[in-house]
Amino acid sequence: MDGTADDRVYYVISDLHIGGDEQLEEVEFLDELLDFLARLETTDEDAELVINGDAFGLWEFTGVSGLEKFDVLEETYPSLFEQLERTGENIPITLVPGNHDHELAAYDEYVERFAAYNVDLVQSKSITRPVGENAIHFEHGNQQDPNNRIEDWGDTNVTPLGYYYNTLVTSRAGQLSDRGRYNWLKDVQAVTPTERVPVWMLSKYFYREMNPLLRYALVPFLLxxxxxxxxxxxxxxxxxxxxxxxxxxxxxxxxxxxxxxxxxxxxxxxxxxxxxxxxxxxxxxxxxxxxxxxxxxxxGVFETDLTVDTDTPYRDAAREVFEENEDAVVFCYGHTHRPNVRRVNGGLIVNSGTWLKRLHRRDGIIGLLPPVFYPSYQLCAVRITAEDGQVVVDYEEAQKPSPSPEELTLTERLLTLGRTPDTELPDRTVVEPEQPVTPPEPAE
Incomplete structure (x- = not known):
């Protein structure tokens, strides 16, 4: 391919959370992901794919440990690894660990295992890439989250609070999900922040698991x-x-x-x-x-709120990166599952979102009915490149039909009429280091 590294186009995805116990092994977006990778397999751009953390849900595997988890991944998703191998023959693929797959940084053997599929596993917390005359800083983002910060990077024994939540709650949900009237419990990993889990479970009990006769008898009273x-x-x-x-x-x-x-x-x-x-x-x-x-x-028993600030820590981290590296104009991360672009200190903070289902809380408009958690997909890849001396950030969407017709009951659909979430991705944003352009407001 023609071009230098500075002219390279970067495609960024994150938070796929592939793998886990029982029902968590289902990847609802697998076809869309394979299509995206197949497109990069044939691109004539000088491109690089950066998978920016939490590609795999290794925390959610509780029956196996160490490299055995990679064996399970290979056996469960052969088409994915075959496609990664083919795509990696055309463009570089760089994999950065997150918190859910921090074990990738803990075992050197993972580097060789991924290299066999043309994936370059970088075991550091972050990487930097040139873009035009400037640079991009990539990190997953969990290091700015006190509940998921890895204090000793690469240590197999590190277990932050988020580790216990995912091994005890999320993985258990995957084991029990198919016992419900509808296989919904596995979606617990899509509920953010985690404090909403009890309310979400109450909502799904009321609209999905409660005896229909009892629910219909309660609705008039609650209304x-x-x-x-x-x-x-x-x-x-x-x-x-x-x-x-x-x-x-x-x-x-x-x-x-x-x-x-x-x-x-x-x-x-x-x-x-x-x-x-x-x-x-x-x-x-x-x-x-x-x-x-x-x-x-x-x-002062609870001095730290469990709800993580999804804005301030990343602004502070970006400022620090931009001050330490004057060439850096983009701070790209994932972790919070919220695709958005923000401006700080003449640069951009870019979140690559998630390929998991997103659940948008819609509180009841009348009475005491539980809130509805409206499902949607925002499958996207961030495209970062240099054009005419500027750094350009675009979001490319992989289309997937809304799951709401199948996953919401008639009552939930009626209660959310006219209140469906806005799933539009951020518009193109251009940053000129000398004259930064104000980006669009973050999407809901």
Whole structure:
């Protein structure tokens, strides 16, 4: 191929999370990934593919260890490794470890095993590549996340908090997922931040696992809870003799409709009674929870929130990189699963997203119905190159149909009408080191 390294086009993907126990071994985007790699197999560009961390879910393998995990990967995904070998004959493929596949940096034998498929495994935390007159800094991003930071890079015994979560929770979900009415539990690795997992599980229980008759019986009550709470308060005021006009007016009005009115009155009384009981129990529980939380905070038991800041640490890290390497104008990372572009210090922070399913929380618009987690795909590769003295960042999307028709119940689809997530990827961004261009706002 023609051209120098400075003219090279870089394609970046990350967070494939391929592999894991039982149901986690399913790769829903495998066909799209193979198509993408096949296109690079025939490209005449001077290109390099950078797989920027978490290509494989090695943490999620709990039945095997060490290099045995590579054996399992080879046996489970022969078409992927064959395609990597063919693509690697045409362009360089560089694999950077992340946190989920940190073991790739811990065993030197992995380098030889991947080299057999024309994949250059770099066992360092980060790499730098030239682009035009400038440079790109690549790292997975987990080192900026206190829950997944590898303190001693390359040590097989390093187990950050995220390791325990994935070996105990995510892998277990893969083992149990097919026992549900719908094989949904395996999607736990797509739930971010992890604090949303309990709410997500409640949502899937309500919309998927709950007995349909029970759910349909609860829906009217939950939808009417706000009204019922008001009715309960009015009923209490009536019983106390403070204000009886609303109850008397409603009773008089419904009395005109005979049996139908009596049935409606009975339904309102039941709803108001249940709402009143919930209010009586809920208010003291809320106050108790609030007081316990304040006490815990005073003692500093939980000084670090589990929710990771997905912005500030990466801005700080990019500034440091740009200050240490004046040629660097792009800080490219993954880890957070959120494809976006941001500007800092005359350079760009670029997130390569994920090929996993994404789950977008949509809170109930009425009543106490659980939120809906709307599924989507944003399969993308970041393309970085130099054009006319500028560094250009594009997102190329691999089209995949939305999974929502199959994965959402009718109730969930009705509750999210007009509230589907925006899955548009960031527009082309051009950075001129002397005159940086403001990039688009990050996509939801």
């Amino acid at each position: 009417l809870f706000n009204i019922s709470a008001i009715l309960a308060i009015l009923a209490a005021l009536n019983l106390l003799g403070v204000w009886s006009a609303p109850v008397e007016t409603t009773s008089s009005f419904l009395g005109q409709f005979g049996t139908v009115g009596a049935a409606i009155w009975f339904l309102l009384v039941v709803n108001a009674s249940l709402a009143g009981l919930l209010l009586l129990v809920g208010i003291p529980l809320y106050l108790l929870r609030r007081d316990i939380k304040k006490t815990i905070n005073r003692f």
